[in-house]
Amino acid sequence: MSRLTPENELLASEIISRYPRPKSALIPLLHLAQEQDGYVADDAMEHLAELVGITPAEVLGTCSFYEMFKREPVGRYLLNICTNIACQLTGGEELLHEAEKVLGVRPGGTTADGMITLEDVECIAACTEGPCLQVNYRYEYRVDPAGLRKLVDDLRSGARTDIPHHGTLQRVRQHIPADRLGGIEAPEVAGTPAWFTARQAPPSEQKAGS
């Protein structure tokens, strides 16, 4: 599929403007592409390459390093079960096996109805609340097998309207109005902030000045 839509292209240029070098925006932009299509499409990567002024190969190089970027469509919901040490101790592996049974897929697989992709993941920083999981990066804590079955039913029936489709991470975005921006400059031109230079004077002179 596709290049960024005109609205997303506008968002992309806003994101790029927050960085001293355009390439620094690449990971947020890849997320934007994934939010648009549910995965990162080849055309989208080409478009991003144009936007930040690098080659498509460089975009792919970055994209392929990070686990969250999917280069093929996945289910509407990504079900990520933690099996790392704290969750292992409290039943994370058993929970994963239960999910395999309920969904009929192995980690990495997507259910036939295209609704759910299962993954076993590393520690997601909820270790005291094991076994835990995320659905599209929203947490569920201390999940038992019955809780898991209910979750799957709710996802399939559309009852979990609180969880956006795969790809949407932030429903609140940072936005800096032009008149509030301090000023982001390229490293080649940025210098010592004037306010800092002004405050280098000995405290006695400063007090006199203020």
Add this chain to the structure above:
Amino acid sequence: MATNTYVAHAPGYVDNDGPKIVTRRFADPESHTLERYLATEGYDGLRKAMSMAPAEVANLVKDAVLLGRGGAGFPAGVKWGFMPPVWPRYLVVNGDESEPGTYKDRLLMERDPHQLIEGCVIACYALGLNQCFLYVRGEMALAQERIAQALNDAYANNFVGKGILGTDVDIDVVLHWGAGAYIVGEETALIESLEGNRGMPRLKPPFFPAAKGLYLKPTIVNNVETLSNLNWLLINGADAYKQYGSEKSPGTRMLAVSGHVKRPGVYEVEAGNISFRDLFYGENYCQGIRDGHELKMFIPGGGSAPWFFGDQLDLKLEASDVGAAGSMLGSGALVVMDDSTDAVRACLRLVRFYARESCGKCTPCREGTSWEEKILERILDGHGRQEDIDLLLSVGAQISPGRYPAASFEDAGLSAVPFPPRQTTICPLGPSSVAPIVSAIRRFRSEFEAKIVLDHGDHDEVDHDHEDNHDGHGHAHDADATAVAAGGH
């Protein structure tokens, strides 16, 4: 008032008795809003800081001995002093929290984003820089949303951006977010990632980020919890800060205790003043090992830390003491394992993490971690070979040569090997994979041997003459296995 119970809106956080600095607003369900923040000393630290010269603020942080909370425990004020007089310079905030067992930075970002943002602005002011990037782990959608909202509100109210508090000071704080890779938590990999690259660490020395970091300009990388202390610290001062905690580790720190305790949770504690026993068994904390079981081992500072055992329970949670005893407090992540835990299985799970997360830049780690994983897998699957235990140790020694840090084991006459490990690798991830291996083999060698011996269908005695017979299928969880005597080698 502290309730000594969980707080529903902050999953896992226990609002226990004891002084609070960074979690002092957590009990309030609305603590993440600007309104509540302003009603609870919000941005008062920034006001205080901006009434001082930048150098005075930096000195205050140095006087307080504010230790980094990201893992290494290096004093923030000293690190700040390493910046050469070169501009532009940058502050990068490390919110990538992904060390196994670690759960604190996410809570700080979700529950009190303004406290963190205020800390960023204070640090930028002290360091004389105007561009800060707040790097939040990719998987933490709520933390990203809370910080985005908080930044929008802070910009709108002149706490960030152009003309802060109506002065001439301009400082931008930009939310950045990752996409799933543990190694990006390492500071030079974080910088690579922030440049839009694959998150692979840079070799250091010669250059540390403070001298050459983002775009090869001076860059300070600080952890979320470290900077979250600055609001309180500026308001109350260095002397008040040092009233808490121990002489060597002033203040408080957040600890996540997970695993087989009765009340796992996230606690803010005066770390140097309490022992592991206090933490695991105290009424104010975890209230003991779950019923009917006893402690077998514990990880004192995240998956990368060598294991401790009952012998170490009376140690204080003081970085230097823990280091001398063979491990680290690291990122404040304690994982408690009781006597039902299979040491080999736990070891494999941790090693698998490093094998999966190795960035692949250097050979000993890329190859070694997957060797370690494969060997442990076959031992657990009942296909282990007699030489596998030594093979594991030898692969480990290629990644981390010399004696690997370990706790003392008095019954076996083994003394502690102090932290840190040596490394043949670019970064400490590779050597971290050796921690569970050396810890488990040194203490529970018999459990490994039992699984290997089962391969021969011989439950009664260790038989070293049939090493080449690997066709049997052992039962890794057979209770008899643990009965085989220790010290077979």
